[in-house]
Amino acid sequence: MKIHFIGIGGIGISGLAKYMLALGHTVSGSDMRQTTITDELVSLGCAINIGHRAEAIKEPDMVVYSAVVKPTNVERVTAEAKGIKTLSRKAFLPYVLSDREVYAVCGAHGKSTTTAILASIMSGSAIIGAQSKAMDSNMRFDATNRRMIFEADESDGSFLEANAAVAIVTNAEPEHMEYYGHDEAKFYGAYRAFLDNAPLRIINAEDPFLATYEGEAVRLYPSRDIRDMSNVLIDDEPYTRFALRDLGYFEVWGLGEHIVTDAALAILAALEGGMALESIRASLKNYHGIKKRFDIIHKNRTILIDDYAHHPTEIAATFKSIMTYARLKGIDTITTIWQPHKYSRTIDNIEAFSRCFDGTQRLIILPVYSAGEEHVAIDFETIFASYAPLFVDRMVREGEALALYKNDQIVSRLDKGIIIGFGAGDITYQLRG
Numbered sequence: 001m002k003i004h005f006i007g008i009g010g011i012g013i014s015g016l017a018k019y020m021l022a023l024g025h026t027v028s029g030s031d032m033r034q035t036t037i038t039d040e041l042v043s044l045g046c047a048i049n050i051g052h053r054a055e056a057i058k059e060p061d062m063v064v065y066s067a068v069v070k071p072t073n074v075e076r077v078t079a080e081a082k083g084i085k086t087l088s089r090k091a092f093l094p095y096v097l098s099d100r101e102v103y104a105v106c107g108a109h110g111k112s113t114t115t116a117i118l119a120s121i122m123s124g125s126a127i128i129g130a131q132s133k134a135m136d137s138n139m140r141f142d143a144t145n146r147r148m149i150f151e152a153d154e155s156d157g158s159f160l161e162a163n164a165a166v167a168i169v170t171n172a173e174p175e176h177m178e179y180y181g182h183d184e185a186k187f188y189g190a191y192r193a194f195l196d197n198a199p200l201r202i203i204n205a206e207d208p209f210l211a212t213y214e215g216e217a218v219r220l221y222p223s224r225d226i227r228d229m230s231n232v233l234i235d236d237e238p239y240t241r242f243a244l245r246d247l248g249y250f251e252v253w254g255l256g257e258h259i260v261t262d263a264a265l266a267i268l269a270a271l272e273g274g275m276a277l278e279s280i281r282a283s284l285k286n287y288h289g290i291k292k293r294f295d296i297i298h299k300n301r302t303i304l305i306d307d308y309a310h311h312p313t314e315i316a317a318t319f320k321s322i323m324t325y326a327r328l329k330g331i332d333t334i335t336t337i338w339q340p341h342k343y344s345r346t347i348d349n350i351e352a353f354s355r356c357f358d359g360t361q362r363l364i365i366l367p368v369y370s371a372g373e374e375h376v377a378i379d380f381e382t383i384f385a386s387y388a389p390l391f392v393d394r395m396v397r398e399g400e401a402l403a404l405y406k407n408d409q410i411v412s413r414l415d416k417g418i419i420i421g422f423g424a425g426d427i428t429y430q431l432r433g
Contacts, residue, residue: 001060002026002060003020003025003027003028003062003064004057004063004075005017005064006029006052006065006066006069006073007030007066007068008029008030008031008046008066009035009037010031010037011129011131012066013089014041014139015127015138015139018044019096019125019141021041022139022141023141028048028056028058029047030049030053030056030075032051033050038050040137052075054074054078057084059084061084062086062087063076063085065086067088088156089156090157097150098163100125100146100150101147101148102148102150103149103164103165104167104168105150105152105168106167107171107172108313109171109311109314110261111152111170112151112293113254113262113290114262114263114265115128116287117263117287118266118269119132119134119140119149121267121280121284123145123147125141126139126148127148129151130292130293131290131291131292133289134287154175155179156176159190160190160193164194164197165198165200166198167194167195167198168202169203170207171210172210175311188209191209201213201215202269202272203217205217222257222260222261225264226242226243226260226264227243228242238253238294238321239251239254244267248277250267251284253287254289254321256317256318257320258321259321267280297432300400303329303417304402304419304420304431305322306421306431309422311345312352315356322420331417331418332417333418334359334362334420335418335419336357336360336362336421336422337365337420337421337422339365339367339369339423339427340378340423341423342370342371343373343378346378347378350378350383357387363389363390364391364412366392366427369423369425390412392404393408395430396430397430400415
């Protein structure tokens with residue numbers, strides 16, 4: 001087929017586009033900005049338009065649009081007017097997954113990491129909502145294997161279209177509640193349906209909701225099943241060593257209890273899939289992290305870390321890892337830069353956000369990355385007064401340093417210690433220059 005993707009530069013939809021390219025379909029797409037993702041797609045043979053315009057719809061068999069593309073988008077309107085089959089990413093998933101043996105991973109936190117770890121352990125195709133460093137991509141194609149390791153997304157209910165043979169759930173903390181009408185019963189009902197639809201389930205049984213799930217499942221109890229955790233630098237990279245149940249010791253890239261929990265779920269999934277224990281133990285070492293998750297992008301006098309965490313639970317967990325890393329490196333200065341992501345998420349979790357940066361020596365706050373939402377006034381100065389934060393408009397990378405701008409004037413320059421940026425917006429591009 002000829003398939004056109006609107007919003008093809010998004011991390012989720014780009015994986016689908018790459019997979020369809022690998023299957024032999026002709027793929028085109030458009031996005032609002034040129035990025036490393038769109039550049040990679042072009043190198044793979046995909047025709048990309050930067051900006052949205054009617055002329056981009058050149059009689060494809062199908063048009064697929066990402067969740068952020070509005071009904072008024074000119075390419076979507078043009079495709080519908082021409083009678084071309086036009087599907088949301090959610091509605092398109094059966095075209096990708098219907099004939100696969102899908103290991104589907106979901107959860108409010110840790111699903112990208114767990115999916116990437118599982119893809120490092122097990123063979124098969126993989127589509128991840130992040131760039132795996134081991135794969136150097138968010139997609140891997142395996143023509144010899146029906147297995148698909150897939151990051152399923154609860155934000156728009158699309159995880160219910162994942163055709164999961166194995167459902168792996170890291171946690172089910174309420175998130176993206178605007179999609180569920182701020183109705184927790186509806187939200188948890190979707191998770192329950194995701195699990196019920198799968199023949200095999202692997203869950204973090206210490207999550208408050210998952211602890212109540214009554215269906216048959218392989219249950220991980222992190223506080224009981226995981227023990228003897230220790231942290232170490234190997235070739236100046238962070239690793240955690242741990243024992244899991246009676247299966248012996250494992251080593252995984254990264255720091256923190258949350259990383260070990262993600263790894264343990266992946267290990268249990270691979271065991272249930274029939275993989276030999278010693279192969280799992282060895283293959284786990286293939287995992288080297290994912291981009292934008294505790295992503296150490298520069299190490300010298302200044303250590304720059306880019307992290308996608310945009311929910312207070314994620315930030316608090318990652319910040320524990322940062323303090324461990326600082327201790328291992330013998331560094332006592334941690335500067336945190338936060339770009340709030342979406343007004344709705346920030347307001348819904350504002351109290352938790354006001355506590356999750358405890359331990360930082362300095363907090364810098366960027367403007368809210370709206371992701372298309374209307375502006376809402378938030379009194380950050382009062383709510384975050386205990387941190388005495390510095391408010392800036394943007395950052396510019398200058399070698400090892402970061403220049404901080406307010407009203408087009410440099411107000412500070414960061415050039416020592418550990419600097420970590422949190423957010424799901426364009427902070428990653430500012431950090432990386």
